[in-house]
Every structure is written in C-alpha cells, then in structure tokens.
Amino acid sequence: MRAYYYDNENYDPRERHELIPFSPVSPEELAKLGVIYGHYNHVADISKVARERQYKNSDELICSREGLGDLYESKMKTFFEEHLHEDEEIRYVIAGSGYFDVRDIYDRWIRIFVEKGDLLILPAGIYHRFTLDVNDYMKVKRLFKEEPKWIPINRPADDNPHRLEYLKSINIVAEI
Ligand SMILES: CSCCC(=O)/C(O)=C/O
Ligand SMILES: [Fe+2]
Numbered sequence: 001m002r003a004y005y006y007d008n009e010n011y012d013p014r015e016r017h018e019l020i021p022f023s024p025v026s027p028e029e030l031a032k033l034g035v036i037y038g039h040y041n042h043v044a045d046i047s048k049v050a051r052e053r054q055y056k057n058s059d060e061l062i063c064s065r066e067g068l069g070d071l072y073e074s075k076m077k078t079f080f081e082e083h084l085h086e087d088e089e090i091r092y093v094i095a096g097s098g099y100f101d102v103r104d105i106y107d108r109w110i111r112i113f114v115e116k117g118d119l120l121i122l123p124a125g126i127y128h129r130f131t132l133d134v135n136d137y138m139k140v141k142r143l144f145k146e147e148p149k150w151i152p153i154n155r156p157a158d159d160n161p162h163r164l165e166y167l168k169s170i171n172i173v174a175e176i
Contacts, residue, residue, distance in 0.1 A: 001037050001118050003030055006101060006109035013080060013099075013131045017111060025110050033110075034123035034170055035102055041117050046092050046141060049119065055090060055143040063098065064137040079130040083152035086162040087145055089122040096138035103127040105172060125166025127155055 003025040007017045027037045040046055050058065063079075065072045082103075091100075097115035102122065104110050113133070114120055122128055132138055142148070157163055 036121040038119040090143040092141040094139040098138040125162040
C-alpha cells in the first residue's frame, strides 16, 4: 500500500497522479479517516479477519477488460464516480493492483495504491472512488457483513444518515 495526495490533473486516472511535491499519507493518517489497512500474504488469512469482524459473505471479482467483458467501460465509469456506501467497503487484493481515492477532512483526494495481499476497509459514509492502474487488472475478494450487495450512492449525499454518522465518527460536525 502506498498513499499520497492526488494531483487533481485531468489526464488518464489510471496513471499515478502524484501531487508535486510528493505528499505521502501514512496508515495512521488514514486510520484517522476511519480507513483501515492490513497486509496478508495468503487469502486464507482473510477468513480469520472475516470471522473477527463478523463478515458473513464474500465474492470475487476480476476487474479487467477480459474479466468484465462488455461491462468493462460502464463498470469502470461507475467505480470512478465519487460515491459512498451505507456499509463498510472491504476489499482484499488477490492479484494485480489499483487505486482507491478517498476524501480527507478538507475534501482533498488521497490516492491509495493497493496490490496483492493488501486489505483495505473503507468506512460507511466516506466519499471515495476506484480505478484500475495502467496494468488494467485486479482480482479482488469483496467481503460483506450481510448479503453480498454493492450499492454506490453518488455524491452529493450529504444528508445521508450514514454520511452524517461517518462525519461524527471522525469528529466533524456537518453544516446543515
Ligand atoms: C475493486 S472492487 C470494485 C469497486 C468497488 O466495489 C467499489 O465500491 C469502489 O469504490
Ligand atoms: Fe465504493
């Protein structure tokens, strides 16, 4: 995992987009936003984490042109729309790599590069998005607390109760 501030420039999002000067973000800073990172060499280790955190379901997705076929363009577009979920987003990278972008408390984008063995947990209510990198391939295990479901709620969703709950959890009081 490697996290850093995004440059906000308007070229292929699958490029690195490092802000100049390079501004790294530590796992501790991510934790303050409620973003949890771990690294596990074997997919089997994830079963333990899943038990501990009471994730009951999982599925696997191959994000690539081949894996998604005709859905590739539309899925990539959806994943890269800024959105939130009403539940945690839990992703374990089985192979390949990609980027999750999350908003910090000042609404700046932090780019999180994840690769094989990385586990990333995004809290419910955080604004974020996802893109593959230039290698265009990621095999990911998605874990769910309940039934496998993936519902993105696109920004603006500032009145969403999970958004408000999230802001409270990181000590930000929303302006109404
Ligand atoms: C890499 S898993 C597919 C993307 C996804 O599930 C998501 O919610 C991105 O934010
Ligand atoms: Fe998401």
